[in-house]
Amino acid sequence: xxxxxxxxxxxxxxxxxxxxxxxxxxxxxxxxxxxxxxxxxxxxxxxxxxxxxxxxxxxxxxxxxxxxxxxxxxxxxxxxxxxxxxxxxxxxxxxxxxxxxxxxxxxxxxxxxxxxxxxxxxxxxxxxxxxxxxxxxxxxxxxxxxxxxxxxxxxxxxxxxxxxxxxxxxxxxxxxxxxxxxxxxxxxxxxxxxxxxxxxxxxxxxxxxxxxxxxxxxxxxxxxxxxxxxxxxxxxxxxxxxxxxxxxxxxxxxxxxxxxxxxxxxxxxxxxxxxxxxxxxxxxxxxxxxxxxxxxxxxxxxxxxxxxxxxxxxxxxxxxxxxxxxxxxxxxxxxxxxxxxxxxxxxxxxxxxxxxxxxxxxxxxxxxxxxxxxxxxxxxxxxxxxxxxxxxxxxxxxxxxxxxxxxxxxxxxxxxxxxxxxxxxxxxxxxxxxxxxxxxxxxxxxxxxxxxxxxxxxxxxxxxxxxxxxxxxxxxxxxxxxxxxxxxxxxxxxxxxxxxxxxxxxxxxxxxxxxxxxxxxxxxxxxxxxxxxxxxxxxxxxxxxxxxxxxxxxxxxxxxxxxxxxxxxxxxxxxxxxxxxxxxxxxxxxxx
Amino acid sequence: xxxxxxxxxxxxxxxxxxxxxxxxxxxxxxxxxxxxxxxxxxxxxxxxxxxxxxxxxxxxxxxxxxxxxxxxxxxxxxxxxxxxxxxxxxxxxxxxxxxxxxxxxxxxxxxxxxxxxxxxxxxxxxxxxxxxxxxxxxxxxxxxxxxxxxxxxxxxxxxxxxxxxxxxxxxxxxxxxxxxxxxxxxxxxxxxxxxxxxxxxxxxxxxxxxxxxxxxxxxxxxxxxxxxxxxxxx
Numbered sequence: 001x002x003x004x005x006x007x008x009x010x011x012x013x014x015x016x017x018x019x020x021x022x023x024x025x026x027x028x029x030x031x032x033x034x035x036x037x038x039x040x041x042x043x044x045x046x047x048x049x050x051x052x053x054x055x056x057x058x059x060x061x062x063x064x065x066x067x068x069x070x071x072x073x074x075x076x077x078x079x080x081x082x083x084x085x086x087x088x089x090x091x092x093x094x095x096x097x098x099x100x101x102x103x104x105x106x107x108x109x110x111x112x113x114x115x116x117x118x119x120x121x122x123x124x125x126x127x128x129x130x131x132x133x134x135x136x137x138x139x140x141x142x143x144x145x146x147x148x149x150x151x152x153x154x155x156x157x158x159x160x161x162x163x164x165x166x167x168x169x170x171x172x173x174x175x176x177x178x179x180x181x182x183x184x185x186x187x188x189x190x191x192x193x194x195x196x197x198x199x200x201x202x203x204x205x206x207x208x209x210x211x212x213x214x215x216x217x218x219x220x221x222x223x224x225x226x227x228x229x230x231x232x233x234x235x236x237x238x239x240x241x242x243x244x245x246x247x248x249x250x251x252x253x254x255x256x257x258x259x260x261x262x263x264x265x266x267x268x269x270x271x272x273x274x275x276x277x278x279x280x281x282x283x284x285x286x287x288x289x290x291x292x293x294x295x296x297x298x299x300x301x302x303x304x305x306x307x308x309x310x311x312x313x314x315x316x317x318x319x320x321x322x323x324x325x326x327x328x329x330x331x332x333x334x335x336x337x338x339x340x341x342x343x344x345x346x347x348x349x350x351x352x353x354x355x356x357x358x359x360x361x362x363x364x365x366x367x368x369x370x371x372x373x374x375x376x377x378x379x380x381x382x383x384x385x386x387x388x389x390x391x392x393x394x395x396x397x398x399x400x401x402x403x404x405x406x407x408x409x410x411x412x413x414x415x416x417x418x419x420x421x422x423x424x425x426x427x428x429x430x431x432x433x434x435x436x437x438x439x440x441x442x443x444x445x446x447x448x449x450x451x452x453x454x455x456x457x458x459x460x461x462x463x464x465x466x467x468x469x470x471x472x473x474x475x476x477x478x479x480x481x482x483x484x485x486x487x488x489x490x491x492x493x494x495x496x497x498x499x500x501x502x503x504x505x506x507x508x509x510x511x512x513x514x515x516x517x518x519x520x521x522x523x524x525x526x527x528x529x530x531x532x533x534x535x536x537x538x539x540x541x542x543x544x545x546x547x548x549x550x551x552x553x554x555x556x557x558x559x560x561x562x563x564x565x566x567x568x569x570x571x572x573x574x575x576x577x578x579x580x581x582x583x584x585x586x587x588x589x590x591x592x
Numbered sequence: 593x594x595x596x597x598x599x600x601x602x603x604x605x606x607x608x609x610x611x612x613x614x615x616x617x618x619x620x621x622x623x624x625x626x627x628x629x630x631x632x633x634x635x636x637x638x639x640x641x642x643x644x645x646x647x648x649x650x651x652x653x654x655x656x657x658x659x660x661x662x663x664x665x666x667x668x669x670x671x672x673x674x675x676x677x678x679x680x681x682x683x684x685x686x687x688x689x690x691x692x693x694x695x696x697x698x699x700x701x702x703x704x705x706x707x708x709x710x711x712x713x714x715x716x717x718x719x720x721x722x723x724x725x726x727x728x729x730x731x732x733x734x735x736x737x738x739x740x741x742x743x744x745x746x747x748x749x750x751x752x753x754x755x756x757x758x759x760x761x762x763x764x765x766x767x768x769x770x771x772x773x774x775x776x777x778x779x780x781x782x783x784x785x786x787x788x789x790x791x792x793x794x795x796x797x798x799x800x801x802x803x804x805x806x807x808x809x810x811x812x813x814x815x816x817x818x819x820x821x822x823x824x825x826x
Contacts, residue, residue: 120640189651198643199725210620210633224607227647228600231655235662242753247743250666266671266746271662273595278658310620325600379703561619582624 010043010311022550034130036122038194039106041129041441045103047409048129048582052136053096059088061508068501070482078481079167081149085479087139089154090177093283094184095136097425101290102188102226103132105432106195106219108440113216113540115204115557115579117550118195128194131187136353139180148173153479155276158251158269162244162494164258174244178237185230185237195223206540206559210314211578213537214307217314218293221321222286229282229325236275274337277328284421285324288388289317291428292359295381297563299363299433301535302378303370304574306564309362316355323352333401334408342401348397353392360389371567371574375533376450380431383458391420394469409479412472415465423461430514437518438532442545443525449517453510460507467496534575537563541577594821595664599657602751603650608723645791649798656802659757663750663809664818675743677811678734684727685807691720692793699793702786710782710789714773717796721766726756754806758799765795 035041043468062084066076069408076084107125111118119125142149150162150169152160152174168177176406199220212220239250243264251272252264300307307313329337329345363385372378391451394416398404407413430453437445472478483489531540557579565576615633636643663667666672698713742752772788779785808814 021594121644189648193644193647193651195638196647201636201638201640205634206626207635208616208618208620208633210616210618218781227651228654232596232649234655235658238757239662239753242742242749246751248672249743250662250749251744263743266669268669269667271665274665275658275662278593278596300697306621311617311706314616322604326597364713558626561624564621 022117024549027299032127032556033102036118036126038111038119038122038125039440040545041125042104042107044129045099045132048133048136049096049104052091052140053100055140056088056091057508057511058097059084059091061505063088064501064504066481068498075277079150079151081481082153082479083149083167083173085145086151086154086156086177087092087126087149090181090423091139093154093287094181095139096285097421097429098188098226098283099132099184100429101287102195102223103129103191104217105215105225105290105294105436107191108436109215109220109539110198110219111202111419112439112542112547112551113201113209113213113537115550115552115559116197116198116202117540117556119200120197121194124190125194128187131183132191135180135183135187135438138183141338142173142176145172145176147173150174150177152177155280156240156272157276158240158243158267158272159253159255159264162240162252163255163262173487175241178241178244181233181237182241188230189227192223192227195219196227204556204559205538207538207578210311211559211562213293214296214310214317215290215293215537216297217317218289218291221317223291225282225321225324226286229279229286232275233279236272236279239275240272254269261522270332270335273332274328277331278325280331281325281328285320287421287425288465289320291384291425292317294432295384295428296359296363296366296382296436298377298428299366300564300566301435302375302381303367303372303534304566305366305370306566307362308365308368309358310562310564312358313329313362316358318368319355320352323348323355327352330399330404333404346399346401350396352543353396356392360385360392375434376445376447376454377435377533379451379454379458380434383454384427384431387419387427387461388424391416391418391424397422407472409477410472411468411476411478414478415468418465419461420469423465427461430454433518435533436539437521437537438528438545439542440546441522441525442528443521444532445521445525446517449513453514453517456513457507458511460503460510464500464507467500471496487589531577534573536561536565536575536577538578541579593661593665595658595661596654599654603654605755624722639787641787641791645794646788649795652798653802656757656806659750659754660805660809663754666746666750669746671745672747675735675740675745675747675751675814676738678731680727680731680734681811684724684731687720687724687727688800688803690817691717691724692796694720695789695793695796695800702782702789705782707780707782710776710785711773714769714776714789714792717792718766718769718773721762721769721796725759725762728759731755751810754810758803758806761802762799765799767791768792768795 021165023036025035030036032040035044055584062076063081065073066081067462107119110116139149145168148170148171149168150156150161150173152162152169156177160166160169162169162174166174168174199216203212207529239248242248243250243252247263249264249267251269252262252267253269254265257260269393296307296313315408327345327348329341330349333345367382394412398407398413398416434445434450437443471493474490474493476483476493483494530545535539538557538559539547541557542551558581559578560581561576561578563578565571565578567574568576601674610825694717696713698710698717699798701707701709701713732755735748735751740748742749768788772785772792774787775787805814
């Protein structure tokens with residue numbers, strides 16, 4: 001760290017209050033229910049996403065019960081199994097992870113971290129949540145609809161998604177799913193415009209882009225990606241809804257259904273796949289980039305060291321965001337394509353490993369010789385790095401056409417994407433909750449319960465998904481209700497499946513400990529004070545904890561430095577908040 | 593998917609240009625102190641609503657481009673039979689152009705502080721837009737009477753789908769226009785409403801542009817252009 005002496009630094013005036021028109025709630029309902037305060041909306045998003053996420057967790061238990069102990073549980077039939085797969089996948093990817101990272105963390109952290117009073121369009125922000133809630137309710141209602149939810153698989157591939165052989169195909173299931181997705185995208189767009197414009201326009205004085213915490217960079221870039229990628233899912237959903245409800249043939253080829261020629265003809269299932277994956281692959285990074293950003297901040301704070309290679313981290317986030325739009329067809333190798341396209345998409349897929357690897361190196365180099373505090377958030381962040389590397393490496397396998405083709409329909413793929421897109425981001429979500437819970441509630445989460453939660457979740461996840469790679473290499477197919485007596489499947493595979501199921505249920509129960517911790521600590525947790533982690537970023541410098549309406553009292557903060565001034569040589573403390581004015585040269589004592 | 597890739601390339605160029613102005617090569621760990629030494633790197637000074645509209649247009653543009661991508665892929669299949677475009681669409685297009693012109697008039701009047709001109713422009717623009725929507729519905733009716741149903745051919749399906757999506761966007765715009773007109777009605781100072789009028793105008797021009805592209809596509813004018821692009825790209 002080099003001190004640059006400034007003269008007349010004390011003369012920088014804070015931005016005065018009437019810089020934005022804040023909506024002031026007049027009743028309990030407008031304060032906590034139809035709230036326009038981003039912090040309340042964030043909690044609403046987080047609670048709704050977690051609630052529907054728990055449903056998806058229970059669905060995964062059902063699948064594991066069937067896979068581990070086939071035929072034992074009579075209440076799981078083949079159709080239900082397909083419905084569980086579909087709903088588990090869609091809920092986890094979109095209604096939990098996307099909503100939680102962008103709607104939850106985005107809403108809470110962006111205004112606080114950039115030094116704004118709120119989002120720039122609070123009313124639209126409120127609408128965003130309520131449309132999201134409606135989307136969740138529509139999706140949830142499909143469990144009670146005639147025929148149950150759709151069992152088309154989370155990718156909803158036509159033609160099977162809307163045919164009578166698929167659960168929910170000719171009933172309400174697929175319709176409710178598509179309507180729910182359309183609503184989600186409308187709601188997200190309302191929120192997403194808020195997140196982006198707030199970062200662009202409402203940053204406080206001194207908060208340049210290069211002084212933004214990486215959390216904001218991650219959420220900001222992911223939101224831009226989501227705004228541009230979700231329309232593809234919107235288009236695919238609307239067109240499929242037309243196919244299902246109005247009998248058009250956008251995606252539906254000529255086929256014989258239940259012995260007779262269907263009314264459809266001439267459509268292209270591949271067209272749907274292109275649209276779906278044009279959204280679907282950026283979606284991986286829409287979830288991953290906020291996780292990258294958050295984990296950077298957790299590591300820097302809890303290792304008491306500035307993030308290594310900040311500029312490179314920013315560039316890598318932007319590069320990953322851009323590259324992720326030109327890799328979508330690697331999900332379609334088995335659908336068949338012109339060989340040069342396969343070559344192109346394999347190349348772009350492998351290139352994306354470069355900025356990703358830069359990030360991993362930089363996290364490790366941030367830890368190098370840091371003052372590592374093994375707090376619960378830090379444990380989760382470390383768990384993320386290892387898991388992401390694991391999942392990323394198997395992604396390199398699958399990015400190659402010749403490796404992907406034989407493995408594509410096996411449990412190897414399930415293991416890969418659960419490591420990289422399931423476990424890794426969830427570890428960050430959990431770490432982030434342990435990290436920011438004190439700011440949201442003013443109380444610390446219980447650390448003993450937290451460490452128990454971490455170790456069971458982390459080790460459990462590996463016991464679940466590591467063996468799954470092996471099962472995949474054996475050729476065990478995914479999506480199957482029962483494996484039958486195929487000769488290539490050894491008895492040990494069945495034993496392994498039973499083991500995975502037992503661990504999955506155990507890890508699931510450990511999450512109940514976490515839920516208990518969340519509720520118990522809300523009332524009995526140790527008071528945290530304003531800045532329990534001694535962090536530099538603005539959200540920890542609010543005059544009140546939890547932050548009050550408008551976040552900052554009378555004056556907005558002024559930012560004088562980047563977000564990572566930890567362990568600055570010569571400084572009194574091992575952190576310097578972003579809003580602390582610099583002292584003239586020499587006042588630190590001995591400089592570097 | 594070439595159309596959407598080209599569209600995103602344009603977005604990427606704009607984003608890249610903007611980022612290049614933001615000193616992304618700065619070394620923030622060395623730059624302690626007030627940032628006033630680096631003009632232009634602070635928050636954008638444009639009104640939030642204007643930036644928000646710009647972002648929304650990018651999203652809506654993306655949506656329409658994806659529809660166009662899907663259209664150009666689907667139209668190559670063997671069962672595609674182009675449908676006769678109702679003559680009414682030309683009238684509708686003219687009305688939409690008038691609507692855009694009226695809003696431009698309102699926008700210019702707002703800049704001249706001419707409140708009456710603003711009201712006149714907004715009302716005329718709104719009325720023309722409603723006429724356009726009614727005209728589109730009549731065009732649907734003509735096609736249905738002629739036996740061109742939504743599911744009878746993919747070309748028909750796309751016709752109904754694209755016109756419906758465009759119409760819904762226009763209806764959303766009409767809601768904003770209605771709000772702006774009410775605001776203009778209540779206020780005495782043109783400065784209070786200038787931004788709202790400008791945003792409506794930008795949105796109207798955008799929807800006109802989208803409609804012209806869609807019209808080119810639906811009438812088959814752009815078929816040759818699409819073919820040339822396809823040959824170039826393959």
